[in-house]
Amino acid sequence: MMASTTVVEASVADDHDHEACRALGQILDRIGDKWTVMVVGALSRGPLRFNALMRTIGGVSHRMLTLTLRALERDGLVTRTAYLTIPPKVEYELTPLGRSLIEPLRVLSGWAIENRPAIESSRAAFDMAGEPG
Amino acid sequence: MMASTTVVEASVADDHDHEACRALGQILDRIGDKWTVMVVGALSRGPLRFNALMRTIGGVSHRMLTLTLRALERDGLVTRTAYLTIPPKVEYELTPLGRSLIEPLRVLSGWAIENRPAIESSRAAFDMAGEPG
Numbered sequence: 001m002m003a004s005t006t007v008v009e010a011s012v013a014d015d016h017d018h019e020a021c022r023a024l025g026q027i028l029d030r031i032g033d034k035w036t037v038m039v040v041g042a043l044s045r046g047p048l049r050f051n052a053l054m055r056t057i058g059g060v061s062h063r064m065l066t067l068t069l070r071a072l073e074r075d076g077l078v079t080r081t082a083y084l085t086i087p088p089k090v091e092y093e094l095t096p097l098g099r100s101l102i103e104p105l106r107v108l109s110g111w112a113i114e115n116r117p118a119i120e121s122s123r124a125a126f127d128m129a130g131e132p133g
Numbered sequence: 134m135m136a137s138t139t140v141v142e143a144s145v146a147d148d149h150d151h152e153a154c155r156a157l158g159q160i161l162d163r164i165g166d167k168w169t170v171m172v173v174g175a176l177s178r179g180p181l182r183f184n185a186l187m188r189t190i191g192g193v194s195h196r197m198l199t200l201t202l203r204a205l206e207r208d209g210l211v212t213r214t215a216y217l218t219i220p221p222k223v224e225y226e227l228t229p230l231g232r233s234l235i236e237p238l239r240v241l242s243g244w245a246i247e248n249r250p251a252i253e254s255s256r257a258a259f260d261m262a263g264e265p266g
Contacts, residue, residue: 021191021192022192023249023253024167024242024245024246024249025167025171025192026167027245027248027249027252028165028167028170028241028242028245029165029166029167031165031241031244031245032161032162032164032165032166032167032170032241033162033165034157034158034159034161034162034165035158037161037165038158058154059154059155059158073259074255074256074259074260075252075255075256076251076252076254076255076256076259077252097248097251097252097255100244100248101244103240104237104240104241104243104244105241107236107237107240107241108161108164108165108237108238108240108241109157109161110237111164111233111234111237112157112160112161112164113157115160115230115233116156116157116160118209118230119160119208119209119210119230120156121209122207122208122209122230123207123208123209126206126207126209127207
């Protein structure tokens, strides 16, 4: 299922195709975005309404969640379904393409959780070394 | 090796710790950044000098590569070694922590390469549907 080349390998193998490389970089920026990671994680157990998503993802603003959901919908990773009930109900759900992103993002966020202490120690040491004596 | 929780699960399980959640989001933004993905990919085969990195990663500016390498050094993912030769030589190399990030980023960029056509079709359809008739 998984392509065996990295973005860099693709760009080296195919360096006439700068358009493709830019497009890949742009997709990476979208899927590596922290709010994307959190929305895909929150929807990985099933569809949710907007307010439930806001509660599940601590610290996201109404505006940022709206923008993130719209970008995910545009990319074909999330569907937005409006039910004509009173009051109206809108649900967000991962598409099959969106579900295929769960595992790569789980691996990435697992790495971040596991290595946060090491990264924070390294930053503290780096900043200390850079301070004027 | 890999933590079994996602960022979202961690934030739900541990929702008093907003500080930890913010820190994780910030690390995700760093490691999901497209230039980080490309630099880690380029260094995955061994150390490189700045100019060789620039050539390997098409389309990165001098300034952006400098900023990315400095952030990676601060995070403890890359070492910068200056050799006192004439002319001076500076090499960048992944640390063991940086090497542990190769595989998660390879999976992520593999997903992006594989699914770029589907994402681009979805965007075209979405933008078409949004145009005034």
